[in-house]
Amino acid sequence: xxxxxxxxxxxxxxxxxxxxxxxxxxxxxxxxxxxxxxxxxxxxxxxxxxxxxxxxxxxxxxxxxxxxxxxxxxxxxxxxxxxxxxxxxxxxxxxxxxxxxxxxxxxxxxxxxxxxxxxxxxxxxxxxxxxxxxxx
Ligand code: ZN
Numbered sequence: 001x002x003x004x005x006x007x008x009x010x011x012x013x014x015x016x017x018x019x020x021x022x023x024x025x026x027x028x029x030x031x032x033x034x035x036x037x038x039x040x041x042x043x044x045x046x047x048x049x050x051x052x053x054x055x056x057x058x059x060x061x062x063x064x065x066x067x068x069x070x071x072x073x074x075x076x077x078x079x080x081x082x083x084x085x086x087x088x089x090x091x092x093x094x095x096x097x098x099x100x101x102x103x104x105x106x107x108x109x110x111x112x113x114x115x116x117x118x119x120x121x122x123x124x125x126x127x128x129x130x131x132x133x134x135x136x
Contacts, residue, residue, distance in 0.1 A: 002026065002043075004033045018043050021068060021108055039114035046072070046107045051100035058093050062116040065089040065099070070107035074099045083107075092116065 002024045008015035016033035018024055021043075030041040040061075046052070055075075065074070071084035075098050076091055083089060083099065091097045093116050101107035120126070 002028055004028050004030060006033050024108065025106075038118075039112050041113075042111045044109050044111060046070075046099065046101040048101055048104055048106070052098050055096040055098045057096050058113070060093060060115055061113045062093060063091045063097070064112045064114075065091070066110045066112070068108045068110065070101055070105045071103040072099055072101045072107045 002018045004016050004018050006014060006016045014034040016030060018028050024043060024045055027042055027044045030036065030043070031039075034041075044052075065083075065088070067083050067085055067087040067089075069085050071082070073080055074083045074087075074089055076089075076095050084103075099107065099109070
């Protein structure tokens with residue numbers, strides 16, 4: 001199991017990392033390391049042929065799965081579909097979900113869990129361009 005490490009932290013940010021995704025195994029939650037207040041993020045990997053050992057559903061939070069590498073099958077209730085690197089799957093509350101790796105390489109994914117219906121403004125309806133001098 002890979003450990004998450006806090007690498008940089010300020011009053012208004014936190015930077016955490018699980019390191020290389022190529023060596024990452026298992027499941028790692030991020031919220032406690034970054035102090036996130038709007039969502040929970042987790043990294044997950046499944047070796048060839050493996051699925052998460054249980055189905056689960058959520059009461060208040062939707063989940064968005066972003067597939068980073070590998071390929072597999074995703075099941076929501078009684079529907080099954082193919083997923084692969086680049087796929088994004090949103091699953092509503094009250095739905096059973098699971099995924100299985102069917103590729104030779106591990107299925108590596110990020111899951112973002114946030115309160116269903118909570119997104120108000122986003123991108124440029126929430127953001128504003130500022131005039132800060134770049135130090136990069
Ligand atoms: Zn979940």
